[in-house]
Amino acid sequence: MSQNFNLQEHIAKGVEKIVADTLKATLRDPRESAFMVKFAAAANRATKRRLELEKEGLHVPSFLIASITSACNLHCAGCYSRCNEAKVDA
Numbered sequence: 001m002s003q004n005f006n007l008q009e010h011i012a013k014g015v016e017k018i019v020a021d022t023l024k025a026t027l028r029d030p031r032e033s034a035f036m037v038k039f040a041a042a043a044n045r046a047t048k049r050r051l052e053l054e055k056e057g058l059h060v061p062s063f064l065i066a067s068i069t070s071a072c073n074l075h076c077a078g079c080y081s082r083c084n085e086a087k088v089d090a
Contacts, residue, residue, distance in 0.1 A: 008047075008050060008051070008054070008061075008062060011062045012043075012047045012062065015043050015047075015062070016040075016043070019036060019039060019040045019043060020040075022036055023036045023037070023040070046062070047062070050062060
């Protein structure tokens with residue numbers, strides 16, 4: 001990995017790609033599209049704020065949680081879905 005690799009920038013571009021692809025998929029439902037536009041704006045503001053804080057010497061990592069469904073049958077380590085009983089095994 002090169003020394004010029006910027007993880008923050010890489011993650012931000014990844015989130016932008018996810019949002020753009022999801023927005024395209026929601027074009028048939030105006031409510032979903034509106035939600036994605038708001039999410040994209042919030043993600044953009046968060047990225048800008050993280051960059052401002054980085055200049056001040058404070059590193060705030062970015063993250064994205066995608067909660068697709070509570071009907072998951074997996075048992076991933078660290079999954080938060082089971083801790084609040086949103087998902088229980090039948």
